[in-house]
Amino acid sequence: MKVIVVGSSHGGYEAVRGILQEAPETEIQWYEKGDFISFLSCGMQLYLEGVVKNVNDVRYATPDTARAQGVDVFVRQEITAVAPLQHEVTVHDLNDDTSRTEHYDQLVLAVGAEPAKLAVPGADLANVYAMRGRDWAIRLKAKTVDPDTANVVVIGAGYIGVEAAEVFAKAGKHVTLIDILPRALQLYLDEEFTSRLTETLVAHGITPAMGQSVEEFTGKDGQVAGVLTDQAEFPAELVILSAGIKPATHWLKGAVELDAKGLIKVNDYQQTSAADVYAVGDATLVPYAPVGGKQRIALATVARRQGRTAAKNILGQRLKMPSVSGSSALSVFDYHFASTGVKEGTAAKLGIAIKSIYVEDAARPAFVPDAAGNAPVYFKLTYAADSQRILGAQIMSKVDVTANINVISLAIQGKMTLSDLAYADFFFQPGFDRPWHIINVAAQQALLGKT
Numbered sequence: 001m002k003v004i005v006v007g008s009s010h011g012g013y014e015a016v017r018g019i020l021q022e023a024p025e026t027e028i029q030w031y032e033k034g035d036f037i038s039f040l041s042c043g044m045q046l047y048l049e050g051v052v053k054n055v056n057d058v059r060y061a062t063p064d065t066a067r068a069q070g071v072d073v074f075v076r077q078e079i080t081a082v083a084p085l086q087h088e089v090t091v092h093d094l095n096d097d098t099s100r101t102e103h104y105d106q107l108v109l110a111v112g113a114e115p116a117k118l119a120v121p122g123a124d125l126a127n128v129y130a131m132r133g134r135d136w137a138i139r140l141k142a143k144t145v146d147p148d149t150a151n152v153v154v155i156g157a158g159y160i161g162v163e164a165a166e167v168f169a170k171a172g173k174h175v176t177l178i179d180i181l182p183r184a185l186q187l188y189l190d191e192e193f194t195s196r197l198t199e200t201l202v203a204h205g206i207t208p209a210m211g212q213s214v215e216e217f218t219g220k221d222g223q224v225a226g227v228l229t230d231q232a233e234f235p236a237e238l239v240i241l242s243a244g245i246k247p248a249t250h251w252l253k254g255a256v257e258l259d260a261k262g263l264i265k266v267n268d269y270q271q272t273s274a275a276d277v278y279a280v281g282d283a284t285l286v287p288y289a290p291v292g293g294k295q296r297i298a299l300a301t302v303a304r305r306q307g308r309t310a311a312k313n314i315l316g317q318r319l320k321m322p323s324v325s326g327s328s329a330l331s332v333f334d335y336h337f338a339s340t341g342v343k344e345g346t347a348a349k350l351g352i353a354i355k356s357i358y359v360e361d362a363a364r365p366a367f368v369p370d371a372a373g374n375a376p377v378y379f380k381l382t383y384a385a386d387s388q389r390i391l392g393a394q395i396m397s398k399v400d401v402t403a404n405i406n407v408i409s410l411a412i413q414g415k416m417t418l419s420d421l422a423y424a425d426f427f428f429q430p431g432f433d434r435p436w437h438i439i440n441v442a443a444q445q446a447l448l449g450k451t
């Protein structure tokens, strides 16, 4: 069997790995249109802040490690067309500008997404950057030490934008963070959390400009010089766009079914509308555990699980993609937060009636000093108003308690209720925790009717 995998990031890497694990004899051709395979944008902040020194280390695999496992790796070779009936793809070799066709028995499209551009005047000025992939990582790194870059405007205050803002604030730049939504990280956290994070951003010299719509990039000599919103103008020698992504699928029209946003339609087995063609990653929707249906959740964790699901099905096993809750975590200066599932801020869009309980507690018993890891913990548990089924949670503290969100993710997947969590068995040791875990406390208070 010959499998062609298109795209070498999380989804493509996992599809290749999954096939190799169980059927190493499979003929695999792995295509990447960029000049580097399997860069992890997830590791970009660590590189930009100098924690990881070499940009080339921020990857899963090298062509050599893949080739050593028998994979044919093709770099700077773009798949430009799929002919599903013929089971053929067109390969454009960017190295010598030639094209050829390749036959496949099974095809995996792990083409991912690209940063969305803003359709405003000045969008093509120099120094309007994005934050995704190795090439942008290298260019952004240069800007962190560029003395001519004093003012940085980041557009989009999701987790990528907040990472960018933190990188450049730590590099000594004056950073403005713009979003059309009223709060930074609004899609990840409710107000109890974002108000504290916004204070932290301000304390570190970042200017939040929330609830503002970008109208124009102003320029001088072809270079960006400022960002004009509907409310203010901000100087900028560098603009970083992190206001969403669009699937890299324009070339697939007519080959596989796409939805109105250009996402590739897949079933629970990652199969597209075309026989023997699978799709995974940011260019697809994913089953959503809290309330069913499918959602767009652009996370590496999702792409990896989809890649494994595709690999298993290609090898003849009938495995459904497990539903996910969009669990994610981030550090913002001194704070660490994580969230999963439904928030108050996202429930209305899902059309569901929810209730939430918000709890503040200490990470450890009162006698444990702050220097030994004690600090306030902020936690919010969201559940269905009628059935009390657990639908989501958010946690934040200056100590790292983020892994607790994985417990809630499991509770969502297992369709647990408040009663299941109220007295659930969690360990206690003063160096780590409290006798009643904050998840117990929240569920117990919710059962008492508190909010």
Ligand code: FAD
Pocket (backbone or CB within 6 Å): 006, 007, 008, 009, 010, 011, 012, 031, 032, 033, 034, 040, 041, 042, 043, 044, 045, 077, 078, 079, 080, 110, 111, 112, 113, 114, 131, 132, 133, 160, 163, 248, 280, 281, 282, 283, 298, 299, 300, 301, 302, 303
């Ligand atoms: P992509 O990562 O988009 O990669 C697609 C690849 O396919 C690219 O290399 C592209 O060049 C190649 N390609 C596309 N079309 C073709 C073609 N026609 N021919 C050949 N090659 C092609 N997620 C987390 O879970 N945790 C994190 O901490 C996290 N941090 C992030 C930080 C940043 C700054 C960014 C940008 C993203 C982060 N994510 C994180 C999200 C995560 O990176 C994405 O969800 C993930 O990369 C999606 O993987 P993918 O395989 O779908 O596609």
